[in-house]
Amino acid sequence: MRIEELRERVCAMYPDLCPLFSIEFGDGAISVPLERVHSAAADLKEMGFDRLGMVTAVDRGEEFEIVYRLQSRDLRAGMFLKALVPRSDPRVPSMCDLWPAANWQEREVYDLFGIVFEGHPDLRRILLPDDWEGHPLRKDYVDERIIPRPDYI
Amino acid sequence: MVTEELTLNIGPSHPSTHGVCRLLVRLDGEIVTHVEPIIGHLHRGIEKMAENRTYLQVVPLTDRLDYVGSMYANWAYCRAVERLAGIRVPERAEYIRVIVCELQRIASHMMGIGSSAADTGATSAFLYAFAQRDLVIDLFEELCGARLTYNYVRPGGVSFDLPDGWVERCRAFTAQHPKAMLEIDGFFFGNAIARARLKGVGVLDPDAAVAWGVSGPSARGSGVDWDLRRDDPYSVYPRFDFDVPIGSNGDAFDRARVRLWECIESCRIIDQALDQLEPGPIMADGLPRLLAPRPGDAYDHIESARGSLGVYLVSDGSPRPYRMKVRSPAFCNLAVLPLIAVGHTLSDLLVILGSLDPVFGEVDR
Amino acid sequence: MSSLLLGILWGVAGVLVIAGGAVIGVWWERKVAGHIQLRYGPQQIGPAGSLQMLADVPKLLFKEDIVPSGADRPLFKWAPLMAFAPVAAAMAVIPFAAGWAPFDTSVGVLFFLAVPSLEVVAILVAAWAQRNSYAAIGGLRAASQMIAYEVPRTLAVAPLVLLAGSLRPTEVVAAWRWWWLPLLAIAFVVYLIASIAEMNRGPFDLPEAESELVAGYFADYSGMRWAIFMMAEYGAVITASLFAAATFLGAGWPFSGALGVVALVVKTSVLVTIVMWTKWTLPRVRQDQLLRFCWVVLVPATLVQLAIVGVVLPWM
């Protein structure tokens, strides 16, 4: 499905969020408020996005941006679903009830970013040891073992 | 009679965990009642490391994600960078990428089939598959000087042009490979014991496969007809004529045999690509050595030997990626292991793990 | 007194034959496996790598003898010898030529069937002594497998005894006629399969399945103690093949005297090679499939064989 078509269908579903649908580098992305992210995901799944390709987060300073990559075989399309999470209280509803695929991916985000997924059945660290301190993919993570970049690089 | 469950830690250092995975298993006799993969033993923080490196410097890191299929991670990463920086890749480079990646698929599937065989104790079938893998690796060595971590696909093209005579040697390989595959098919997949070991073991429901995000041959073994090369075509794949083999039972046998038939199809693609290959540049024109794409984020995925391998890149306009995320198919495929392994015997557990063909460099990143 | 001395002498000779056979067997197996797998196998030391084991044995001898901290030390240390002893004992009753065996007893065949089965005790002891989950699983698998395969193995030898009319191995050899070969084909094949299962070799190597249990019941053994287990395994291969060559295949037939011994050795080598060939050809079966194969295929097959022999017997 062409990206403009996708945009129309999403806009028909969420007229108020239509301005938040952006097309960049040939990929559609919709940014929704955090409290609507779960219902939006459920609606998109209803629309035909049967696969949750990826869950990840980006450290945007004051906020984390949580990024879901949805993939659809029937629509032959993929799109992003994004939401901003306040850094002070990083809580996101878990998608495990919609896609079990979210299980490990959300554990990974929890492990590396410290974002808490509410409703996750088994939220533990997955890549790092259980006693690890801090969340390494946060930009303010410090570790004396990280070698600073040489100045001429 | 009162029985007690036996807790067994398989791994992280065990011949059949295909890397450094630890399986926490509870056994009732030989029957697995609970299994939990504990991963992260090979976690090197490549996504964190990438934030400290320039776009070109990340390429060698991607080699080390899926070390059985380095070309894929190279390519997926380069596609994301090219999308982000708006680089147009010359046609010859695209063809070379397709050729090396299909060769890589063969090499990787030989590992997958071979480990399926080795898990069932058929060591000879394992080595017959590895003999084929070695032929591919020889081609790669000639191409880029490395046998495992190639660092061959670069943003904008590929690092070397094909050496003299390579095309002929590649054709010689694809000419003999389908025959060798059919022999392995008859020798291993036709063997009564192997069939008894693999059939009906670790059945993955197609709906569950989609819901759990399983992709690649592992999902196609369950009958999920989904191949990015055909369904979300990228590069020059639309120009090739090939079939996507599908299983119907979703057991370990189907998953392994899908891999075998994919190798034969890969040979078809390689032959067509070699026919269509034309001289030309192999690197995009005017590519600065220090890439600094404009701010934004881009995602691109390719069909790797393990499934859809995606790379998500966020740029802040500086010469270094602000965030790199690898959507690794092996990670998602492995998550489904507890679902399909419980209720089988200990012997089957490792066959099921092998049939998902995880590579822990990619699972742990 | 002299009989005791003779017994000790025979014992030492038997151990040496088994040890030497194991050394050659390991080299031969590596060559067979290598060529089957499109490799060369050992080829660095000696012609075609034939002296490889001479290098390996000192290495094993000088390796550290590790006893796991949680292990039952006496049992752990004695288990390898317990595994080796029955194999060596079984050598005693094998009829090397018509009318001659080291220990010619009237219940020789029974002895040969019963004594190697004692190995299961040693394996259980070893598995128990290590306090290792893998070893425990391997030991239990071995116990169920070896006891189950006793039945077809014994039933496969029974037609021989029926035809010969004696349990004395030398008499079996003396009574052997060439037409027994086609007549006892089923029994021979069943005997071979059951023996492979008895000696825990592929495709029935579940107790030591390396891809599942690392090394099974001897997972924690190292150095020479591990080597003794290996020696017991190769000894079992050799004794079982020797017995089959002597009884099913007619020992020295069609020659006699020294040539007969050569013929026996050749037959044994062929059988050993077939055992190895099997291992490197077939995948490993699962525990339930193994037992089902035993009861559903092998035991009925031997019963059919017994019936055939029963029909033939009155004609003799």
Added chain:
Amino acid sequence: MDVKRDRPVVPASVSDGPTGDGLVAGARSIAKGFAYTARAGVSKPLTVRYPKEKLTVSPRWRGPLALRGVLGRDEIPLLRAPSYAYNETIDGLYRADRLPPCVGSCPANVDARGQAYLIADDRVVEAYELVRDRNILPGVLGRICHHPCESACKRNFFDEPIAIRPLHRFAFEEYRKVRHERISPFPRTQGKSVCIVGSGPSGLAAAYDLLKLGYRVVMYERERKPGGALNTGVPAYRLPREVLYEEIDDIVGLGLELNTGVEVGKDVTLPSLMREHDAVLLAVGLQQSRILPIPGTDAEGVVGALEFLWSANFKHEAGVRGKRVLVIGGGNVAVDVARCALRVGASEVRLACLESESEMPCHPWEIAEALDEGVIAMCSLGPEEVLTKHDTVVGMRMRSCLSVFDEMGRFAPKFGDETTDVPTDVVVFAIGQAPKIDTIVAGTELLVSGRGQLVVDGTLFTTSVPGVFACGEIVTGPGSAIGSIATGHEAAVSIHRYLQGLPLDGDRVARPVPVYQKHAPADTRGIESNRRRAVMPMADPEERAKDFRQVELGLTRQEATAEAMRCLRCESEVCVGCTFCARTCPDYAIKVERVDEAGARCLTRYDLDLTKCCFCGLCAEQCPTKALHHTGQYELSFWHRDLMVFDKGEMLRPPTGTRATGRDGISPPGCPVPRREDG
């Protein structure tokens, strides 16, 4: 073998195996397995017998790193060869993959690398003479060249190219101070004489080569001053005439007999010259402006570009003062005309061309400078009709142009329906030039094509008459000055061979034309200013558009030296301390300790830490000079036992010093860091 025919077909579902289940089928499958392994057992193994069958390693195999050469201390080879052997040298380097891209992409293969090396080494006069060997007018070309060398410069990859052209000019300015001491006539060793008609760049190049080979060379020029198109066509704000005359004076000082104000075909005839001399070279160039065959071109106010430039250059008056000027054409000549028109007082100058802005054939920097000065560019417009009133130009009707080139890249303009009328007083056609040789060839048997062009062999530069050669734009058509010079060199080689009685082609190596890719501007953010290209100072656009003074003001000595030191000395296998290897290493395995001072590019030490190296090969690929390379050692030793011992000189350095530092641990010449006495 036809693979596709016997390729197996994918089954609809892979679930059904090659054989069915069941006891008999199972037994058969197991028997088949035994047969298969037996067959494999007796076949020849695939593995290689160690050590009898040694393995070979791919030439692209990436081994450990070694650094050759010591920061600027090793002499880099200067490209010096007699003119008749120069092509061979270049070709050999090209085949060996050792040809610097700047040299390769220059039509005359000027050794720009050697120039930068000598300037950095404070041997500026030597640098000038090195350049003059191929580019006979460095001072002139240093001002007007379109510098293909800079477009190919490897530094484009990293930041900005070396300012090769300004360095030519700088070298000339330095040389100028001592030129009287450096000039003495070449000894005349050959008894033969050559006559050259035309004193343009190609003629001068041929004259220089022939003089150097010992011939007598006589040159005829129609104008009163020598220089050909450089003299008549190039505007003075780009090329001050005294520079041109000085450089030609030097060639006269080398032995050239120059006769100016003599028009061949009028004052002397070509047949008489052919009788007097052993060979004649026609380097007359293109003398006629092309004018489109459209209505109204005979009206007053329509002029050709050459005529316009001639009067603007020599009279500083072209009759356009206070008038509106429309220049037709998008090439460099059109831009020159437009800029000259501004300088001779036109009130408004427009430039109309067929091509779109990105396709304009002129060099981008030229049009940028013109736009700065106030020229108005009108793109994608084709001339249709000159509007006249009483035989005087009042305007021009232009038709919109949709595309200029067809799919094959040929010139085939497609026009739209829209037309615009541009009011103007003067229309200058700068759409190309044509040769005008009818008077020159009169009385000879030289063949002239129907379109008035001389028939010339494009590689040997021979005409239809033996002993008469031709070179320059008359052969190549409108082109660049450095391109003309290249043809001059080639023609001189032909004449030399002709006079020596050698076959003209034979074993002669044709001039290789390596194709190097052009580069987009690199990202220069974060690159220290002392590593950036020297900025050429320019006169103020408002001021400079008023007269014919030079626009580019030249580099100072300090700037030029620093610029020359930026040169990467490509393919010289000498480390220049660019640190690109360390910058690209993903594992920080290459450690560089640098003295970081203004203008310094001096490095003290390179440490190649193989324990960190991941053998990705990026550093060696990045190395512009190929000084850093992979050795065939280390892992090779696993099967070549005799190489087990590392050659420490080739590989890691002891922690106290490295070969990259040099024996005494000091930095390269010209580096403004105080030298230590001993390291």
